[in-house]
Amino acid sequence: MRKSSTRQRRDRGAPNNHERWLITYADLITLLLIFFVILYAMSRLDLKKYDMLSQSLQMQFRKADSLLEKGSGIMEGNMDPAKYKTPAPSETPEPTPSNKPQREVKKQEQELQDLLKVIQKYVKDNHLENEVFVVDTPQGISIRLSDRFLFDLGRADLKRDSLPVLNRLSSLFDKLSTTISIQGHTDDLPIQPGAAFQDNWGLSTGRALSVLRYFVDVKELDEKKFEVAGYADTRPIAPNDKEADRQKNRRVEILVLRQN
Template sequence: MRRRSRKKPAAPESHERWLITYADLITLLMIFFVILYAMSRIDTQKYEVLAQSLQLEFRKSDTVIEMGSGVTGSLDRAQQPKPAETSEKVDKPDKEKLQEEAKRQMEQNLQDLLKVIQSYIKQNHLENKIFVADTSEGIAIRLSDQFLFDLGKANLKDNALPVLGKLASLFSTLHNTISIEGHTDNLAIQPGGVFQDNWELSAGRSLSVLRYFVDKAKIDPKKFKIAGYGDTRPVVPNTTNANRQKNRRVEITVLRSLDFK
């Protein structure tokens, strides 16, 4: 007879498997807290460097907030960049400032011109032939026809050239407009002459002075304007020969004006 083998009794079921899961959980928690601890540690030296760098950047004067006082609010406003202005706001004050400066310089030049001409007249004893004055229009220089022209003619005399040469040397440095006006007395022009009347004579005389400045002295013709007024603008009544002599003249005026463009 065969003997039946006995079955070995099954091993009792373990009730401590939860310890494995618990141990894994504890391990993970420990790792997690180690990481947190490591992240929470501060390198003081690196922190100070970072803090100073950020503070410097926030306090820089070239902050993107124009006219601001920096991100920290403690930046000196004197160091702030000025806000960008439109061209109109910039150009208008600048243009006005330039105009004012040009006017001051022009006035100074006119006063210097007046003094130089007065000194020239005195040194050359030309008080009876040249008169200069500061008028509302500008510096007016009145030249008698006695040394400029012969009676009834418009050709410049030789002794007038030094005076015109002196004036030309002064005019060449100015930027003002220069007016040249011819004037006569009220006596009628003798028939058979070059000019038909005092209008033509006064215009011809102013033109002769202009041609000297432009052709001889080589001054820019754009600086000048000329006119002939005949006997319509006397300085004194044409009642005597002396008065008529005063009315026969060429007036050169350096105008008190500048072209602003």
């Protein structure tokens, strides 16, 4: 009886562990992971070392005293090692920077700044601050002309009073070598029935074209230096919620572009 109870206590004190296989499985997964990491590292090709090996093999194949039979190599001709030599940094010719583009950019910038000063002085001397606005922008010199100064309501025929300003601008533009963009803009009010234009797109484009034709047809400036566009009410500079702001949006902008 005493032996039997001792055996029972031993059986209860050392139960079987049914999860020991997890340790072996985890070790196997770890080893597989290491194996694939090593395979990935071995699969990466060092292009620089591969290129050096390729050149070395080519040189050996071309040498007349190689171990190949007849000693003439397996590639035609003799290889000139200097041809495959990578030039040292001091031997690589560096391009000489040209100062011409910098001179052109500096000259153009000086032209724009001179233009800005001349127009600002002209506007001030002739008390046109409420009709002509000029400012330097990242794109270039912007000359904004109010529509009431240039045109009658809903029309694209230039007013006679605006011609002196356009004459002055044309004399300045004739000396420039940059592109000049003429852009027409309107407010968001629809065109009245029976007007000369169907919508604001036609009105804004027609007004920009009238200014362009005056510069090209009347003042005989080179048409290649101009570009023209009509934007209708898509580029307002003020909210279209009251008449004073709508008046600001009805304009023709002449942009003397800053070309990089």
